[in-house]
Amino acid sequence: MSNGDEEPDAEKTEAAEGSSEPPEPADPEPFAERLDEAADAVDRAETEDDLDRVEATLDEIEADLEDAVFAVEIEDEAEEAEEDEADEAEEANPRDEFEDRLDDLRADVEDQRGPYRQDITDALDDAVSTIEDSEWTKEGADSVVDAVGKYVERVGDTLEETFAYDAETPADAAMALASVKDAVNETPLDPDDDAETIDALLVAAENLSSDLDDAQVWSDLEVREQLRREGFYDVLDPETRKDFPPEWSAIKLYEKAGEFEPILSAMEKLDSDFMEDNILDSIEHEAPTAAYEPVHALAQRRNKQPVRILGRIGDERACDTLADFLGGGDVALEQVSLRALGAIGSEESTEPVAQRLAADDPSIRSAAARALGMIGDTRAIEPLGDVLDEDEDDSVRASAAWALTQIGTQEALETAARHADDRSYIVQVEAEKAAGV
Secondary structure: OOOOOOOOOHHHHHHHHHOOOOOOOHHHHHHHHHHHHHHHHHHHHHHHHHHHHHHHHHHHHHHHHHHHHHHHHHHHHHHHHHOOOOOOOOOOOOOHEEEEEEHHHHHHHHOOOOOHHHHHHHHHHHHHHHHOOEEEEEHHHHHHHHHHHHHHHHHHHHOOOOOOOOOHHHHHHHHHHHHHHHHHHOOOOOOOOOOHHHHHHHHHHHHHHHHHHHHOHHHHHHHHHHHOOOOOOHOOOOOHOOOOOOHOOOOHHHOOOOOHHHHHHHHHHOHHHHHHHHHHHHHHHOOOEEEHHHHHHHHHOOOHHHHHHHHHOOOOOHHHHHOOOOOOOOHHHHHHHHHHHHHOOHHHHHHHHHHHHHOOHHHHHHHHHHHHHHHHOOOHHHHHHHHHOOOOOHHHHHHHHHHHHHOHHHHHHHHHHHOOOOOOOOHHHHHHHHHHO
16 A cells, blocks of 8 residues: 555656657648638628628637647657758748638728728818818818818718808818718718718718818918929820829829929929829839939938839949948848849948848848849959858858859859759759859
């Protein structure tokens, strides 16, 4: 008999401790089938309740997916435990596909929802704020009063009600608009049963917003008057003048004609993110040297499109600014900056670019190698050769081989050609090009 003080059985303890085995791998097929069924349910959904049920189903699938462990993940854990090489070809993980499909289905559900009364009242709140916060010209004030009157009439027709409207100033119009918003809030509107009514009210609110955007404020008058005196709008004909905003039409016409001076003048004067984006798009197509100063100013805000344009302009004055963006932790910005430095091709950039061959992120190392190839400085041959011999990422090594071929000296070509029988096919391809030059 045991008195309760005996030592535990060593064999049993060892067995218990060693009994932890990898979980049974989950079968991906049921997840794929459940997601297919959910997609069909989204297509069939006709009401908010239908969409709520689909969303609940997606929540269940997501919860089950979080608990699932797929065979490829078990293998990855085993390889990591054995400290195998991390660069072996990886099998696609079904989890990634399922998570992407869940995201897409949730987006589809949201696209099918509404519109809701809240969408209308939010739009009206924005309209009231616009009216109250803007400094209107006389013509603009009249336009605001007319626009709100037109909106009030549309809402009355839609709701089959009559709203009094006798506004004479934008302030009066804002008060009337707030009253209409209260009336909309008090009207019972079901997203399913009253979908057409809600949609009509939302369209009317969006039209009001557009009309308010068209109404003239003093800042518009000042800028447009300056542009008018410069002849900026002379490129427009009666047909293109109808488009809004007219500046956008004018910029497209100047871009087509290859005339960038008026575009750059508008860029300096127009205080609009929308117009800035469109002007940058126009400039990027041709990258005129005259655009350097304003584009460089925007690039200093670490905006990627201006950085890209600086590379296309090719002005070496940008190199110091672009070099400052290397190593800052923003991978996307650094990739764009490296490509821009490569496109400019200044040998003064060789050293800061070559230093990024040691970056932790392989995409940055690859971009740095290619930038060195575009610069073409022979001082880069040795560090590129080291990358080709030692880097663990085959895509980075392939970029180094490509860069050596671009440099094109006998030493560079021989350095790359030594890897014509490389273990990696993509490295072989680039090395064979060097050998065949």
